[in-house]
Amino acid sequence: MDRHLTDSLEYARFLPRNACLVMDIGSGAGLPGIPLAIALPDVRFVLSDRSARRVDLLERAVRVIGLENAEVVRRDLHSLDGEVELAVARAVLQPAQWLDVALKALIPGGILVVGVGHGSETPQSSTGVLVERHDFESGVLDRSATILTIQKCDG
Numbered sequence: 001m002d003r004h005l006t007d008s009l010e011y012a013r014f015l016p017r018n019a020c021l022v023m024d025i026g027s028g029a030g031l032p033g034i035p036l037a038i039a040l041p042d043v044r045f046v047l048s049d050r051s052a053r054r055v056d057l058l059e060r061a062v063r064v065i066g067l068e069n070a071e072v073v074r075r076d077l078h079s080l081d082g083e084v085e086l087a088v089a090r091a092v093l094q095p096a097q098w099l100d101v102a103l104k105a106l107i108p109g110g111i112l113v114v115g116v117g118h119g120s121e122t123p124q125s126s127t128g129v130l131v132e133r134h135d136f137e138s139g140v141l142d143r144s145a146t147i148l149t150i151q152k153c154d155g
């Protein structure tokens, strides 16, 4: 419960208050997207994964739960191109790999909120992207966790 569901809900604190559409990249079995969609019924979620098997599972989960604010798409994250305003992702890529994804996938001003290994190195902000690291010690969740917010600079 703590390890997956509460952990997923931690992403909510990094979503802008006026968020209306969030993509979950590499959603797998639906984390963090499904717990967030349940907690934030006014926000629309796109649960995406490149695996057909995962997409089948996600479609079934959304149908069984009756989650009206979530849709499922089969998509490789490397095909995203200047179209994402706000996305979450958990346990999908190594921290440094997210910088190139942010530059390519996000619109200017867009934000990626990504969960990475707690002990992992923080990639440096560089031309075009601003990186912030947020650590949660194990008193908050049952294990330590790290979330990075990566914003593509405007212009």
Ligand SMILES: C[S@@+](CC[C@H](N)C(=O)[O-])C[C@H]1O[C@@H](n2cnc3c(N)ncnc32)[C@H](O)[C@@H]1O
Pocket (backbone or CB within 6 Å): 025, 026, 027, 028, 029, 030, 031, 032, 048, 049, 050, 051, 054, 075, 076, 077, 078, 089, 090, 091, 092
């Ligand atoms: C370790 S699982 C994590 C799943 C889920 N986010 C979680 O926290 O439980 C990684 C997921 O990322 C997906 N994935 C890996 N590379 C991807 C890519 N290039 N494009 C889209 N999905 C990808 C995999 O299919 C898998 O479902």
